[in-house]
Amino acid sequence: MPEMHEPFIETDAAGRLYDRRVREHLRRDVPENEVAATEALAALRLASHGFRNRMDRWLERHDMSEGRLSVLWRLRAKGSLTLGEVAESLDVSARNITGLVDHLERDALVERFPDPEDRRAIRVRLAPAGKQKLADIKREMGSARHGMVAGFTDEELSQLRHLCLKLAQNTIAHRELEKV
Amino acid sequence: MPEMHEPFIETDAAGRLYDRRVREHLRRDVPENEVAATEALAALRLASHGFRNRMDRWLERHDMSEGRLSVLWRLRAKGSLTLGEVAESLDVSARNITGLVDHLERDALVERFPDPEDRRAIRVRLAPAGKQKLADIKREMGSARHGMVAGFTDEELSQLRHLCLKLAQNTIAHRELEKV
DNA sequence: AGGTAATATTGAAGTACTTCAGATATGCCA
DNA sequence: TGGCATATCTGAAGTACTTCAATATTACCT
Numbered sequence: 001m002p003e004m005h006e007p008f009i010e011t012d013a014a015g016r017l018y019d020r021r022v023r024e025h026l027r028r029d030v031p032e033n034e035v036a037a038t039e040a041l042a043a044l045r046l047a048s049h050g051f052r053n054r055m056d057r058w059l060e061r062h063d064m065s066e067g068r069l070s071v072l073w074r075l076r077a078k079g080s081l082t083l084g085e086v087a088e089s090l091d092v093s094a095r096n097i098t099g100l101v102d103h104l105e106r107d108a109l110v111e112r113f114p115d116p117e118d119r120r121a122i123r124v125r126l127a128p129a130g131k132q133k134l135a136d137i138k139r140e141m142g143s144a145r146h147g148m149v150a151g152f153t154d155e156e157l158s159q160l161r162h163l164c165l166k167l168a169q170n171t172i173a174h175r176e177l178e179k180v
Numbered sequence: 181m182p183e184m185h186e187p188f189i190e191t192d193a194a195g196r197l198y199d200r201r202v203r204e205h206l207r208r209d210v211p212e213n214e215v216a217a218t219e220a221l222a223a224l225r226l227a228s229h230g231f232r233n234r235m236d237r238w239l240e241r242h243d244m245s246e247g248r249l250s251v252l253w254r255l256r257a258k259g260s261l262t263l264g265e266v267a268e269s270l271d272v273s274a275r276n277i278t279g280l281v282d283h284l285e286r287d288a289l290v291e292r293f294p295d296p297e298d299r300r301a302i303r304v305r306l307a308p309a310g311k312q313k314l315a316d317i318k319r320e321m322g323s324a325r326h327g328m329v330a331g332f333t334d335e336e337l338s339q340l341r342h343l344c345l346k347l348a349q350n351t352i353a354h355r356e357l358e359k360v
Numbered sequence: 361a362g363g364t365a366a367t368a369t370t371g372a373a374g375t376a377c378t379t380c381a382g383a384t385a386t387g388c389c390a
Numbered sequence: 391t392g393g394c395a396t397a398t399c400t401g402a403a404g405t406a407c408t409t410c411a412a413t414a415t416t417a418c419c420t
Binding site for chain 1: 322
């Protein structure tokens with residue numbers, strides 16, 4: 001049996017999980033009023049790191065990545081978009097989308113074409129193979145996702161969604177303020 | 181006034197936030213029993229993406245990155261570690277830690293030294309400048325974090341921590357199973 | 361109608377992450 | 391005691407992300 005990680009996720013008196021390492025770190029010298037925020041954000045980081053790694057591994061079987069898949073979903077929703085619109089929609093740089101679309105184009109999953117109204121812009125749309133790839137992924141995604149949320153009630157998933165979007169709202173509001 | 185993002189985070193009848201784009205996508209053809217999980221995981225992705233970008237921008241002022249900062253915190257907690265131990269602790273590849281420690285060493289924030297008991301291994305510890313850097317960052321981190329969790333009650337933060345760690349447990353359990 | 365600031369995409373250069381392979385060292389077993 | 395499997399770190403090569411600058415184009419203002 002290979003060596004396992006030393007467990008660091010424990011349950012407190014109220015029945016809630018906490019990260020022992022973070023709590024030990026906090027005991028040193030983090031002000032009391034920052035404990036809850038620090039622990040929550042550290043947990044968010046841990047969860048998303050694990051989730052992303054898990055998704056990466058799963059998507060490898062489809063010769064896909066999360067970044068490229070996001071582009072495909074967005075194109076499926078919108079029909080076609082300029083590269084800039086894709087970038088804004090996914091909150092990444094236009095340079096990044098250039099690379100992701102290069103890769104998707106190389107795999108024949110999308111097609112680039114000129115924007116009829118703006119000769120600077122390039123539009124992109126799903127190719128038939130891209131539509132098929134999304135159908136294939138969707139067919140199997142359910143069971144993968146099911147494993148990731150094993151043990152969660154619908155109420156917990158709803159609450160997780162709500163709290164994450166509340167956090168996202170803060171980061172979006174902050175970013176919009178920085179534009180001014 | 182620069183153009184703002186079209187708002188996509190809305191509130192449902194129960195007073196909970198949801199991502200309109202995800203919900204529209206779900207209405208097409210995602211099975212009912214997968215809706216809650218899909219929405220929760222999409223929200224987690226959005227929150228962590230925004231949080232990470234926000235942290236990146238904030239850490240730039242300290243000439244730091246999240247990856248390198250994680251290394252520093254871990255060294256502060258443990259005194260010294262081998263590069264492999266840092267990698268395992270942060271759930272990243274040893275190759276990645278080599279690069280992060282290269283950068284930290286170049287900035288004189290850490291020091292590498294031979295492991296007295298294993299000539300293959302290299303240990304790393306905080307340099308005095310690293311300790312100072314952590315002190316500087318800690319002094320200001322509170323207000324940055326405060327902004328990120330504006331509008332959250334301690335109860336919500338505790339619940340967010342719990343739900344994220346519950347998710348993290350699933351990804352950790354899955355990864356340990358893959359080792360067998 | 362011309363000039364100029366802004367926009368869209370991509371080339372260049374960088375960081376953070378991955379996998380794989382190589383060099384050196386360790387530990388275990390026969 | 392020697393052989394072999396495993397461990398540790400890093401070089402090589404790759405992806406996904408960033409910023410900045412360059413080129414071509416658009417839009418607006420005088």
